[in-house]
Amino acid sequence: MGPQGRGSGFSRISCEEIKTREAKINEPSGKEAQNTPRAQINQRVDRMFPKALLIVDVQNDFCPGGALAVPGGDRIIPILNQYIKLFHKTKLPIFASRDWHPKVTKHFKEFGGPWPVHCLQDSRGAKFHPDLNLPSTTIILSKGMDPKKDSYSAFQGVDKEGHSFLQILKKFNIKELYVGGLATDYCVKSSALDALKLGFEVKLLTDAMKGVNLKADDSKNAMEEMVKGGAEKITLHQLNL
Numbered sequence: 001m002g003p004q005g006r007g008s009g010f011s012r013i014s015c016e017e018i019k020t021r022e023a024k025i026n027e028p029s030g031k032e033a034q035n036t037p038r039a040q041i042n043q044r045v046d047r048m049f050p051k052a053l054l055i056v057d058v059q060n061d062f063c064p065g066g067a068l069a070v071p072g073g074d075r076i077i078p079i080l081n082q083y084i085k086l087f088h089k090t091k092l093p094i095f096a097s098r099d100w101h102p103k104v105t106k107h108f109k110e111f112g113g114p115w116p117v118h119c120l121q122d123s124r125g126a127k128f129h130p131d132l133n134l135p136s137t138t139i140i141l142s143k144g145m146d147p148k149k150d151s152y153s154a155f156q157g158v159d160k161e162g163h164s165f166l167q168i169l170k171k172f173n174i175k176e177l178y179v180g181g182l183a184t185d186y187c188v189k190s191s192a193l194d195a196l197k198l199g200f201e202v203k204l205l206t207d208a209m210k211g212v213n214l215k216a217d218d219s220k221n222a223m224e225e226m227v228k229g230g231a232e233k234i235t236l237h238q239l240n241l
């Protein structure tokens with residue numbers, strides 16, 4: 001409200017008007033509102049949701065045309081996008097893990113490891129697949145930076161400030177993880193088994209994960225192992241957030 005019609009002297013304003021103005025000044029509005037204790041509590045409450053989505057390693061190098069492609073790896077992306085949309089709409093946290101390797105690591109064949117060079121830091125291959133619609137609020141977990149370790153599990157990943165996945169899950173009070181991505185028989189399996197060991201409930205998004213299957217039954221066996229560990233298999237139409 002502008003001061004029009006009231007003249008310029010302070011003496012023209014009644015005591016009541018001053019009180020009203022003070023109340024308006026103290027009332028949080030716009031950007032300031034986000035910094036009041038009340039708003040901070042509300043933000044915390046918003047974050048008390050017990051569920052989160054974890055998308056494992058949907059990077060160019062793990063998709064057809066990439067250095068270590070999972071056959072049909074990109075075919076899960078449309079359905080992953082559906083999960084992303086629903087989690088985002090419900091304001092539940094979304095995590096995306098990524099391999100983020102240095103040039104020299106025992107993870108690679110030329111340094112005694114099992115894999116060809118893939119997902120080098122800042123390379124095109126390490127980027128998330130362009131069709132994956134990750135919201136800007138997605139928490140990215142980078143893993144595999146230690147040249148002495150393989151790091152298959154998202155629980156070996158850290159966010160850009162260096163917080164571990166477990167620390168962030170605890171901060172958000174997450175109890176249940178919905179897991180999809182690449183590859184079922186390596187990083188998805190490793191992440192899901194770690195989550196189960198750490199006491200999280202795990203839902204396997206069976207329509208949104210794909211395996212490498214170096215041996216024909218690898219994905220099937222991985223699925224059995226995760227279910228044996230306590231994970232539950234679901235598909236998109238069973239999702240109940």
Ligand SMILES: [Zn+2]
Nearest residue numbers: 099107119144
């Ligand atoms: Zn790797």
